Amino acid sequence: MAAGRAAAGGLRLRLSSRLALVTGGGSGIGRAVCQRFADEGATVAVVDIDEGSANETLKSLPCDRQQHSVFRTDVTSPQSVHSLVSSVQEKFSRPPCITVNCAGITMDDLLLKMEAEAFDRVLKVNLMGTFLVIQAVAKALIASGTKGGSIVNLGSIVGKVGNLGQANYTASKAGVMALTKTSAKELARFGIRCNAILPGFIDTPMAAKVPPKILEKVLQLVPMGRLGDPSEVASACAFLASDDSSYITGANLEVTGGLFM
Numbered sequence: 001m002a003a004g005r006a007a008a009g010g011l012r013l014r015l016s017s018r019l020a021l022v023t024g025g026g027s028g029i030g031r032a033v034c035q036r037f038a039d040e041g042a043t044v045a046v047v048d049i050d051e052g053s054a055n056e057t058l059k060s061l062p063c064d065r066q067q068h069s070v071f072r073t074d075v076t077s078p079q080s081v082h083s084l085v086s087s088v089q090e091k092f093s094r095p096p097c098i099t100v101n102c103a104g105i106t107m108d109d110l111l112l113k114m115e116a117e118a119f120d121r122v123l124k125v126n127l128m129g130t131f132l133v134i135q136a137v138a139k140a141l142i143a144s145g146t147k148g149g150s151i152v153n154l155g156s157i158v159g160k161v162g163n164l165g166q167a168n169y170t171a172s173k174a175g176v177m178a179l180t181k182t183s184a185k186e187l188a189r190f191g192i193r194c195n196a197i198l199p200g201f202i203d204t205p206m207a208a209k210v211p212p213k214i215l216e217k218v219l220q221l222v223p224m225g226r227l228g229d230p231s232e233v234a235s236a237c238a239f240l241a242s243d244d245s246s247y248i249t250g251a252n253l254e255v256t257g258g259l260f261m
């Protein structure tokens, strides 16, 4: 984390005066994204279902001129997402021109044992939650006449190649990739770009749930031979959020250390 934040210190403030909304901002990749964006000058709306962890993220953010804020939200609830976007607009007098969808869960089991509820829940958080946030933010941007916007969705490399024990998760992440491309096609005429990041295995509380024996086997397949740091995913998000990627939309950017290239 420290390396990534130090690197940001050497960059120009690409996100200065931008308002960014980050779901799943209370943990792992989402927290690192909030930190990187704030380091690059953005004002950050830290969104999470767990208000306590979102407040921990908030405390870690630099606030020179920015007034970051926390919004407790369940991305699976249309009402909760609607009131999130209204509250953000009320608080900051504008919709977020940057959105990163990091909220996500796993409920792993082998296909033959997986309960329908576990399949449904993972699809709801990872895929429907991403859809609800994209739709609400895009509507707000269009209604406000904001010129330009960037939406970044967290997919996963396993959404491309499948993974044992993750029928629900891999299906949800394949869905995120397709949703990203459709959103990119439909929203381009409003100046809104939409891209996905496909991380490999990143050192977060989510990856900590993977049994050590399996993680060891995965690491043998990673050409760079290590887990990714959340700050390394945050750097890719900052690139896609910034004008440095102004002609990129509908892309899947792999941040995997070379896994399954």
Ligand code: NAP
Binding pocket: 023, 024, 025, 026, 027, 028, 029, 030, 047, 048, 049, 050, 053, 073, 074, 075, 076, 101, 102, 103, 104, 105, 125, 126, 129, 154, 155, 156, 157, 198, 199, 200, 201, 202, 203, 204, 205, 206, 207
């Ligand atoms: P994480 O540390 O578990 O963080 C996910 C955050 O999302 C948590 O704070 C979680 O809160 C929150 N969340 C869960 N359900 C939510 C809901 N309904 N509404 C709002 N927030 C909710 O996971 P991560 O590793 O940073 O993953 C971030 C994203 O990257 C996910 O989409 C994940 O699928 C993707 N990804 C991660 C990896 C990896 O190796 N870590 C690899 C590929 C893709 P609770 O803790 O209270 O549930």
